[in-house]
Amino acid sequence: MTIERLENGQRFCRVLRYNGTVYVAGLTADDLSGDTTSQTKQILAKIDALLAKAGSDKTKILSAQIWLRDIADFEMMNTAWDAWIDRSAMPVRATVEARLAGDQYLVEIMVTAAVG
Numbered sequence: 001m002t003i004e005r006l007e008n009g010q011r012f013c014r015v016l017r018y019n020g021t022v023y024v025a026g027l028t029a030d031d032l033s034g035d036t037t038s039q040t041k042q043i044l045a046k047i048d049a050l051l052a053k054a055g056s057d058k059t060k061i062l063s064a065q066i067w068l069r070d071i072a073d074f075e076m077m078n079t080a081w082d083a084w085i086d087r088s089a090m091p092v093r094a095t096v097e098a099r100l101a102g103d104q105y106l107v108e109i110m111v112t113a114a115v116g
Helices: 036-053 071-084
Strands: 015-018 021-027 061-068 092-097 107-114
Touching: 015 036, 021 036, 021 061, 036 071, 036 107, 061 071, 071 092
Parallel strands: 061 092
Antiparallel strands: 015 021, 021 107, 061 107
16 A cells, blocks of 8 residues: 655655554644634634645544643633534544644644545
């Protein structure tokens, strides 16, 4: 089986497909001036676009890993997540507090999804 790297970058691949599964790298927001809800919305829009590029969508997400700069922002992140996720197709998920790449990064999300 062939590994298909759909967005291969200088340091890592943003999305790849292998054996009926799509792997999306940890994503952060482009506009870092917003709060955790705003950054989460941006990331979820990126996830939608990358999953579509790989032939999948949010209803096929198998797992999500979420890192928050401050776990006190858990509800702010969930505000965006709850508005976005398909409740009939909930993935397994973990959310933890972590030091991210810089103080302006408030959230990072990585997902794995099925194709087709």
